[in-house]
Amino acid sequence: MNAIFGLVLITSTAILIFVNPDAALAAMLSGGEKALSLTLKMVVIYAVWLGVFELLSRSGLSNKIAKGLKPMNKLLFGQLPDKANDYMSLNISANILGMSGATTPMGIKSIQELEKHPNTEYAITMFFVLNATSIQLIPSSVMALRTSMNSSSPADIILPTVLATLLSTVIGVILVKLFVKKRG
Amino acid sequence: MSKYFIPVLFLIIFFYSLIKKVKPYDAFTQGAKSAIPFAVSVFPYLVSIFVITELFEVSGISNAVSNFLSPFFRILGIPKELTKLVLIKPFSGNGALAILTEIYSTYGVDSYLARCASVIYGSSETVFYIAAVYFAGAKTKKLAVPIIISLVASFFSCVFACFICLIM
Numbered sequence: 001m002n003a004i005f006g007l008v009l010i011t012s013t014a015i016l017i018f019v020n021p022d023a024a025l026a027a028m029l030s031g032g033e034k035a036l037s038l039t040l041k042m043v044v045i046y047a048v049w050l051g052v053f054e055l056l057s058r059s060g061l062s063n064k065i066a067k068g069l070k071p072m073n074k075l076l077f078g079q080l081p082d083k084a085n086d087y088m089s090l091n092i093s094a095n096i097l098g099m100s101g102a103t104t105p106m107g108i109k110s111i112q113e114l115e116k117h118p119n120t121e122y123a124i125t126m127f128f129v130l131n132a133t134s135i136q137l138i139p140s141s142v143m144a145l146r147t148s149m150n151s152s153s154p155a156d157i158i159l160p161t162v163l164a165t166l167l168s169t170v171i172g173v174i175l176v177k178l179f180v181k182k183r184g
Numbered sequence: 185m186s187k188y189f190i191p192v193l194f195l196i197i198f199f200y201s202l203i204k205k206v207k208p209y210d211a212f213t214q215g216a217k218s219a220i221p222f223a224v225s226v227f228p229y230l231v232s233i234f235v236i237t238e239l240f241e242v243s244g245i246s247n248a249v250s251n252f253l254s255p256f257f258r259i260l261g262i263p264k265e266l267t268k269l270v271l272i273k274p275f276s277g278n279g280a281l282a283i284l285t286e287i288y289s290t291y292g293v294d295s296y297l298a299r300c301a302s303v304i305y306g307s308s309e310t311v312f313y314i315a316a317v318y319f320a321g322a323k324t325k326k327l328a329v330p331i332i333i334s335l336v337a338s339f340f341s342c343v344f345a346c347f348i349c350l351i352m
Contacts, residue, residue, distance in 0.1 A: 012243035054215025139306030168341035
């Protein structure tokens with residue numbers, strides 16, 4: 001991350017000094033503004049979802065979901081600490097159901113929880129890769145955009161999209177299995 | 185159909201909590217409270233990602249890299265018009281959406297390029313953004329391996345997307 005960040009920072013600033021010196025600070029500030037407006041949007045989404053999740057966990061429902069997903073989790077991640085298994089199960093269910101607002105807070109909690117235990121690098125990597133290549137069942141935003149631009153069949157991209165996401169997830173899982181060691 | 189999904193799910197959760205005698209106001213408030221520290225911990229990472237994305241675009245590096253890579257992408261079946269989309273998507277969802285809209289209006293929303301772009305956009309994630317957010321609260325800074333694996337996997341699915349849109 002540091003290498004990429006440093007490289008882009010230096011080369012782009014250097015180029016802008018010659019091309020358009022006014023744009024350098026302006027671009028950085030506009031990036032910051034976008035980050036702030038996104039963060040504000042996210043506080044609201046997190047607040048609602050974390051409120052619902054608290055109900056889920058106090059009622060014991062999240063435990064049931066976690067128990068149901070335990071065999072699959074064991075297969076993907078190996079042995080997991082209980083609490084991490086709970087959060088990860090909620091994140092994965094939210095991913096499969098396409099509830100993008102709900103995935104993030106549970107994702108952050110999962111990684112924080114996993115980190116408390118030794119030898120979880122494999123599980124963390126696998127978990128991240130699953131999220132970063134996540135299966136989306138219905139690409140609703142793309143379909144909405146195509147409809148608004150008068151596509152004759154906005155839905156014809158659903159099957160290719162599902163297949164492509166599935167492929168990226170499968171490749172991701174295989175790569176993790178090949179290149180990341182399971183134990184410390 | 186899908187518009188009923190979330191309210192029905194919520195109703196089940198609310199109802200189940202009621203049966204289990206959870207205090208709904210206390211629980212919901214408690215959960216919502218943790219949203220602020222989350223957002224605070226994520227913010228600096230988002231600023232960094234967005235600043236770098238913006239500089240990448242404004243300085244013209246993004247165009248240069250995309251011109252440089254497009255011959256290689258073409259060998260793998262990714263049309264040169266889509267190179268930039270493939271490159272921007274891991275960094276910025278909004279940036280990618282702008283390119284997608286442009287492709288729709290330039291080449292027609294039902295053209296091969298547009299369908300292919302739709303599949304690429306819909307099937308890949310903003311990997312760097314997810315990395316920044318998911319690892320915001322983490323102590324480990326070893327992000328290289330998970331990021332590279334995710335990018336490689338997403339790239340394969342882009343190649344696959346361009347292929348499958350030829351036959352479907």
